[in-house]
Structure formats: C-alpha cells, structure tokens
Amino acid sequence: MADGSAFPPQGISLRIENLSHSYRIEGRALPVLENISLDLKPGEFVSLLGTSGCGKSTLLRLIAGLEPPLEGRIVAGETDVTAPDRSRILVFQDPTLFPWRTVRGNVALGLETDGSAAHRGDEIDAALRLVRLDAFAEAFPHQLSGGMAQRVALARALINHPPLLLLDEPLGKLDALTRLSMQSELLQLWRKVGFSAVLVTHDVEEALLLSDRVIVLSDRPARIVAELPVTLPHPRHRDDPHLVALRAKVLALLGADIPEAIA
Amino acid sequence: MTDTITSPARRGLEAPAGLAKIWPAGLLASLVWAAASGITLALPDVIPWGSTELFAALTAAGALTLVTLAFTAEGLGRFGRAVKAAGPWLIALGIWFALWEFTTAKTGWLPKPFFSPPQGLLHVYVSDGARLGLCIAYTLRLWALGYFSGVIVGFLTGVGLGWSPRFSYWGMPLLKLIGPVPATAWIPVTFYFFPTTFDASIFIVALASGIPVAILTSAGVASVNRAYFDVARNLGASTLFLISRVAVPAALPHVFVGLFMGLYYSFAVMVVAEMLGAKYGLGWYIQFQTAYSAYANVYATLLIMAVLCAGLVKLLFVARNRLLRGQEGFL
Numbered sequence A: 001m002a003d004g005s006a007f008p009p010q011g012i013s014l015r016i017e018n019l020s021h022s023y024r025i026e027g028r029a030l031p032v033l034e035n036i037s038l039d040l041k042p043g044e045f046v047s048l049l050g051t052s053g054c055g056k057s058t059l060l061r062l063i064a065g066l067e068p069p070l071e072g073r074i075v076a077g078e079t080d081v082t083a084p085d086r087s088r089i090l091v092f093q094d095p096t097l098f099p100w101r102t103v104r105g106n107v108a109l110g111l112e113t114d115g116s117a118a119h120r121g122d123e124i125d126a127a128l129r130l131v132r133l134d135a136f137a138e139a140f141p142h143q144l145s146g147g148m149a150q151r152v153a154l155a156r157a158l159i160n161h162p163p164l165l166l167l168d169e170p171l172g173k174l175d176a177l178t179r180l181s182m183q184s185e186l187l188q189l190w191r192k193v194g195f196s197a198v199l200v201t202h203d204v205e206e207a208l209l210l211s212d213r214v215i216v217l218s219d220r221p222a223r224i225v226a227e228l229p230v231t232l233p234h235p236r237h238r239d240d241p242h243l244v245a246l247r248a249k250v251l252a253l254l255g256a257d258i259p260e261a262i263a
Numbered sequence B: 001m002t003d004t005i006t007s008p009a010r011r012g013l014e015a016p017a018g019l020a021k022i023w024p025a026g027l028l029a030s031l032v033w034a035a036a037s038g039i040t041l042a043l044p045d046v047i048p049w050g051s052t053e054l055f056a057a058l059t060a061a062g063a064l065t066l067v068t069l070a071f072t073a074e075g076l077g078r079f080g081r082a083v084k085a086a087g088p089w090l091i092a093l094g095i096w097f098a099l100w101e102f103t104t105a106k107t108g109w110l111p112k113p114f115f116s117p118p119q120g121l122l123h124v125y126v127s128d129g130a131r132l133g134l135c136i137a138y139t140l141r142l143w144a145l146g147y148f149s150g151v152i153v154g155f156l157t158g159v160g161l162g163w164s165p166r167f168s169y170w171g172m173p174l175l176k177l178i179g180p181v182p183a184t185a186w187i188p189v190t191f192y193f194f195p196t197t198f199d200a201s202i203f204i205v206a207l208a209s210g211i212p213v214a215i216l217t218s219a220g221v222a223s224v225n226r227a228y229f230d231v232a233r234n235l236g237a238s239t240l241f242l243i244s245r246v247a248v249p250a251a252l253p254h255v256f257v258g259l260f261m262g263l264y265y266s267f268a269v270m271v272v273a274e275m276l277g278a279k280y281g282l283g284w285y286i287q288f289q290t291a292y293s294a295y296a297n298v299y300a301t302l303l304i305m306a307v308l309c310a311g312l313v314k315l316l317f318v319a320r321n322r323l324l325r326g327q328e329g330f331l
C-alpha cells in the first residue's frame, strides 16, 4: 500500500464493535446486521461482498452516521459515530443527484456546506475531469445516463477529500470499459491520497483488484463469514493465478455452486 | 411548409411557387375582419353607442394588417410562426366582432343596457380612459401590496409547516380550518382590526393569495425525497442548508402551483375588497357603474381585469420557467 508517494496517508481508522441492526416492517423486526465486528487501519481499502438484500447498504449507512445502530459501536478515527460528518462520505447506491442543480452544482454541494465553493472552482473542474464529465458540467441530471449520474455522485464525494470513503456499488451501472478505467482512477487516487475505503460491490473481481481485504457476508441478517487478505502488489492482473484462486474461493463462500466450472 | 397538403404548388406545375408562401387562414381572417368593419360602418346604429367610426377604422386596420401578414408571415421567423398559430383564433375573433356588432348596435336584438357592442366598450376606453387608467394604478397597487405580502407570509408559513412537526401540529389544523373559508368572509372582522379600509383590503387580498401558497409549499416541503436530505447531511449540511438549499428548491414546483392559484384568488377577491369604501380602483369602478346600470363600463372594466390577470399569469410563467430551468424531465 505504501508506495513512497509524497502525500502523507490521509486515511483514518475505523472500528466496528458487535454491531447489530434491524428494521421494523409492519410492526415486526427484520434483523439486518448481526454482530458485525471489523477494524480498518488508516488508509486500508476493504471490500464487502454479499448477496442482494443482505444488509451491505445498511452497514454503510450506519458507518456514515445517517442512522444510529440498535446495538454496538462505531468509532471513526478517535470519535464515536453519532451523526453524519464530512470526514466519512458515502457514495450512495442510487446517485440521488439534485434535479434542480446542474452537474457542476451537484458536485459543488459539499463545498457549499462550508462556503468554500466560490473560490474552489478549479477543484470542481478537476473533479469533473477525473470522472470524464467536464463536457457535461452545465447539463442537468435528467440529461445524463445512469452511469454518468453515478460518476457525478462519485465526483461529488471525492471533491471533499474524505479520510474515509464509503462506496456503495459506485461503478455498478458502468459499461465494462468505463468501469475498468474508473477502477484504475479510483485505485490511483487511493494510492496517491491514502484515504481509507469501504467498497460494496457485486463484482468479485473488482473487489480483488482494488482492496487489501475482502469481507464476505452471509445472507440476511448479515454476519461476517470470512475475511480474505489480498496481498498482491498493485497493479494487479485479473488472470494472476493467485487472484483467480481467490476468486473461486470467494464465490464458493458466497454460496455459488457453478464457479468451479467457470474458474 | 407545414401545410404541404393544401399547398397549391403540390398540385401542378402551373401553380407559381410564390403561392405556396401564402397563409390562407390569414386571408380568411382579413376577410372577416373587413366584414366586421363594413357592417359597423355601413349599417346605421339603432342605438347610439359612440365610437362607430373608430371601431370600423380599427377593424379595417386589423384587416389590412392581416392581409399583409398573409403574404409575409412566411418570412417573419418566430413572430410569423406565432401569428400563423393564432390563425383560427383571428378568424373566430373577426366573426365574433361582426356578429356582436350586428346583434347589438345594428339591430338591437340584444338590447341596451344589458348588452354592449364592441364599439360601446371602445367608447368607454375613449371617453373615460383617464379615470380608468387611475383605477388600474390603484388596483395594481392594492394587488401588489396584498399579493406579495400574502405570498411571502404564506411561503414562510408553508416552509415551517412542512419542515417542523411541532409547528405543523399546531399550524396545520388552523390552516385546514381557515383554508376553505372564502377570504371575503373575513371582511367584518378585518374592519374591526384594521385602522383603514385600505389596510383591510390589503389583508383580504393577502389572505386569498397566501393560503394556497402556504398549503402547497408545506405539502411540497413535506414530500421531499428523504434521500436528498441524506445526501446533504452526509456532505456536512446544517439545518439551515437543508431547508434553504434542499427542501425549498425541491418543493419549488409545488410552490409555483400555489403562486398561480393565489394569483387567481387574489383577483377574485380584489373586486370585492375594492368595493369596501375604496375611492378608486377597478372594483370600485365596477360597483359605481353598476349602480348607474352603465353595463358597458362594467364589461369594459372586466375586460381590463381579465387582461391584467392574464398578463400577470404570463409573467409568473416566465419566472417559473427561469427558476425551474433544466428540470423539464423531472417535473
């Protein structure tokens, strides 16, 4: 991870202790997270894998502080998470852009909350270039494709330089090619800036290519089934035999029966 | 070349290409306007209304303009297209003028004082124009004071009701109670509370315009997608930021519906409000002239009010399209 870059690591640590959570649906409790404990070192990149509806987005919402957990504790850096904070930014699964703002206005949102947007126009431009949307700065969200909207949401988060970045399938709607290039942008940025990251993805390969550690979750209520360190140096290659072996292992853990045939 | 089917150029080689550029509806409109002018000038008035020659001259001028446009509209770009789109209306208007003149001033089938020919309305503007101008100014002053104060208070109340559960707990039942009561029903109480009838009138207009704005703003703010708030809180937004930069812009389409409704209501109550001991104003003028059975003056005034209201609606549309720019796909 440490590649001797000039930038000091910016990431913060994250400690999750015995976290449990459930929702109420029509008066009945729906357990979603069960006794999750997880530690991230500053600057660590961790991926969460689990089947649809198991509770991954919920876990990210709790870490972001958007909802208080029913049980357990989350500590980011030195402080207990009790409310949302700009040091922990979540890129939502649904881009949720503000339809009344242009792409540029959406990206500037976080800078407006502390009044710094006016003199940081260059950074906004740079963030738009990073996600390759500089040509669409003045477009409105309804004029974008799903993948473009996702990239705007990514820029809207990155511009705040959060020490902890929470990514909920941020590249889910992108075509294979854009996805690859966004993966490598994300990786480069992470290696340069050194933020800590929790990535939720359905793409096992993406998790293995990007992260230091892959966490496999069970079906709802989500428990941690396995933690697999990925120690390969960057840049990684998808056909690296070590990576291929890991992929088969993760797929087996996720409960897939076919992968042996594919892998 | 929108109407290629009726275009003579399609039918044969002998048709000159220039003919294709003629606007047929414009020619027809010009014809009926000329007929209206002819009827006005040629037939004698059975009841004297005044301004006969002026009305004939104006309709004739209209006919001349239309015949000119019939040959030039094609080359006039945007303006030309707008005129062409209005073609059927221009024809209908000409027919309406002709019939109206014929049945009132020229035959007396529709008798005075209940009916007035267009030349009668015209005569009101010509003979009483100065006083009407003053009335318009008074009315617009009352409208502006009432509408803007009502809309501002209504908007702020609506934001409070939509945002704060506690405010809504006390405020919403009150609003639901007051909302359906016609603003004019408050006239007796208003007179007790306000020092002058002018203040009371402003209050009535403000109430009529403020209530729909309050109701729709609160509904708009309360129905804002919760995910927008999550996004903003996640990026460090304060409560003030959430209200002013998330809730209000998201509710703006609703707010504008309230502004439009308030505009119509304000005009409806303004006439009544101006009848309460005002010294000038279109409502006062209507009441004054009704007392003398001068219905032509009443109709002429109603026409002015309709045009004023339509103009203000148009302005509000311009403002709305500007503020909600880019949201077409979202609305």
Ligand SMILES: Nc1ncnc2c1ncn2[C@@H]1O[C@H](COP(=O)(O)OP(=O)(O)OP(=O)(O)O)[C@@H](O)[C@H]1O
Residues within 6 Å of the ligand: A023, A024, A025, A030, A032, A050, A051, A052, A053, A054, A055, A056, A057, A058, A059, A093, A220
């Ligand atoms: N606000 C809510 N109220 C009630 N139930 C909820 C709420 N949000 C999520 N759930 C439930 O919690 C469970 C987990 O949802 P979550 O969004 O965390 O899943 P996920 O792992 O992110 O799934 P996916 O991969 O499909 O995005 C689901 O069964 C869902 O029905």
Ligand SMILES: [Mg+2]
Residues within 6 Å of the ligand: A056, A057, A058, A093, A168
């Ligand atoms: Mg999810």
